[in-house]
Amino acid sequence: MTPEPPLALLAELTHRCPLQCPYCSNPVALAGPGEELTTAEWAGVFQQAAALGCLQIHLSGGEPMARRDIVDLTAAASAAGLYTNLITSGVLLDAPRLAALRQAGLEHVQLSVQDAEAGSADRIANLPGAHAKKLAAAALVRDAGLALTLNAVVHRQNLDRLPELIELALAMGAGRLEVAHVQYYGWALANRAALLPTRAQLDAATATVTRARAALSGRLVIDYVVPDYHASRPKACMGGWGRRFLAVSPGGRILPCHAAESIDGMVFPNIRDTSLHAAWYGAEAFERFRGTDWMPSPCQGCEHAERDWGGCRCQAFALTGDAAATDPACRLSPHHAVLAAALEEAAGFDGSFRFRRL
C-alpha cells in the first residue's frame, strides 16, 4: 500500500552542543562539524520536505543555535512554507538573534530544561550557569510573542521535582509542557542505571500530572505518557515507522526516526544522493518496518497492531539485538522480563553519569 505523505520533518542541523546531557538522544558516535550539510543543502531539504507534503519542520540538533547560519536556515524553512519550530537548549539565544529568527519566520520555540532547581539542572547539563541562561531565553521568547513549549526531560534524578517543573512552565508563560520520560537508547542507554525512575516516583508523577491537568485546564497543556520500562504495552513510536515523520541527520542521512542509526546493520539513504521523495516512497530502510507484514508473533494478528505498530524498533534492537522483535515494553513480548531486570539493576546503582561528548 502506498504510504501517506509525512507530516513533519526533524532537521538535526548539527550534533554540536554546549551541554552534555547524559540522556541525549543523539547517537553515541556523534557527527563532527565537517560532516554537516551546508546552508544550501539544508535549504534544498526544506523545499523537498514541503513538496513531499510536510507541514512542519523542527530545527533541532544537538543545539541548532550552534549553526552560524541558523537565521538563514530558518528563513529557508519559512520560505518553503513550513511551520517552523526551533528545539533549543536556549543557552545560545540572545535578544538580537531571537529578533532575527522571528524576522526570518520562526513561529514556535521548544525550550528544554534539565530540572527546576538550578544546581541540579546545571549538574545534569554539565554546564555551570546553563539554567539561568534558559530562564533568560524563556523571557525573551515570551516577550517576542512567540509560542513556547517547555520540554522537561524527566528521570530518577529530577522526577520528584515535577510539581516545580509545572510551576516553572507557568512562570515562563509556556502554553505547553512536555513531560518527556527519557527514552533508553544511545547515550541514555549508557546511563540507564543512573536514570531509570522507581515505580513509586512514577506513580507520584502520574498523580501530579492528573491533578495539574484538572487545575490548569485552559492555561497549560501537559503532554505525558507512562515510560516504557513501567508499561505493559508499548507506545506507537513515531506514530509507526515511516508513517508520519522523517528525520535528516547532520550529515544528511534520511531516517524514519531520529534514533534509527542506533540499529546496527541498517543502511539509510543520504540526501546527497537520494531525494526525500525517493527515500519516503522507496528506500528499503523505510519499507522495512512499515505496516504490519514484518511483525513477528505475538504482534501478528494482535488487535493492537495498528495502534502501537509493535512499539519502538530502536528499543527492540537495544534490548534484544533484533530490531524486528516485539518491543519488550509489551507484556506479551518474550523479552519483557529484561525491563524488570534493568529496574532492579538501577535500584542498586549509585554511580555517576557518562556525559555526552563529541
Ligand code: SF4
Ligand atoms: S539533550 Fe542536551 S546534550 Fe543533547 S542536544 Fe539536547 S541540550 Fe544538547
Ligand code: SF4
Ligand atoms: S503484541 Fe505487539 S501489537 Fe500486540 S500489544 Fe504487544 S507490541 Fe502491540
